[in-house]
Amino acid sequence: MARRAPRYAEAERNDRALLEAAKKVLAVDGAHTSVATIAARAGVGIASLYRRYRTKEELFQHLCALSLGQWIQAVEEGLAHDDPWEGLVHYITAAIEFSGGALGPLAGTIPVTDEMAEKFTRSEELTRSLIARAHEAGVLRPDATAVDVSLLIEQLGKSSLVEQFEVQGRTDLVDEASNARRRIIAIAVDGLRAGHGPLPGRPPGPDLLAERW
Template sequence: MARRAPRYAEAERNDRALLEAARKVLAVDGAHTSVAAIAARAGVGIASLYRRYRTKDELFQHLCALSLGQWIQAAEEGLAHDDAWEGLVHYVTAAIEFSAGALGPLAGTIEVTDEMAEKFTRSDELTKALVERAHEAGVLRADATTVDISLLVEQLGKSSLAEQFEARGRTDLAEAASNARHRVIAIALDGLRPGRDPLPGTPPGPGLLAERW
């Protein structure tokens, strides 16, 4: 067992690097992203990658499951907050920061595994609990739904200005871009407070996000 531990730790490091790389490459290339581009961005050898994952789909399924695991962790941490609003803010901010919706382009292109389905259900349940608790506490506008929150996270979690500057080598603007992103997140969160004008249109159906897959 001791001999396997270093390999397990290395696999975890590679997973984190691959997930971060996939999010950044998918933001640019979409569903046509190549495994080679992800591996190069992550600094992982393509040969070792295919020794672990038999196909491109298997890799993407694994990365989706990992990403859903991060959604779940962020939601559980949010629910651990005593304050309903602070818990919701923690969840939204954390999910945006790790670009939770960046794997959206894969929707409909790969088969949903049992693990993905189970984690999606768990993530949805936890997000609903956060939203219901915030509604009951009167700190979240009454017409904001769980799907609204998930869509907000996905949209704000896509390729950020900081990542765009990073891709161009403009590290001198990284701090300013990060500050701008935090301001936009704060503006969006403020829009979730009660007392605002009613939201336009009808609330999105609970299956809207799942239907993509």
């Protein structure tokens, strides 16, 4: 077992690198991006990649499960906060920062595995609990739903100015772009506070995000 541990650690590092690379590449190329492009961005050899994952589909399914795991961790951390508002803000900010909705372009292009379905259900349950707690505390506007919050996270988590400058090699502007992003997140999150006027239209259906898969 001791001899296998380093290999597991390397596999985990590669998984993290692949997930981050996939998020960035999918934001630009969509679901038709190549495994070679993702592997190159992650610094992972394509041969070793195909030794672990037989197909592009299998790789994407695994990355989706990993991403859902990040969602679950973020909402669990939010629920661990004593303050309902701070817990909600932590969840939203964390999910935006790890680009929670970045794998959205894969929706409808790959079969949903049992692991993906189980983690999605768990994430949805926890998110509803977090939203309900904020509603009960009177800190979240009453017409904001869990789907509204998830859509907000997905939209703000897409290719950011920070990533655009990184691609351009403009490291001199990354800090300024990061500061601007934090301000935009704060502005958006403040719109969820109780006390604002009613939101337009009707609340999105609870299955809106799941249906695309």
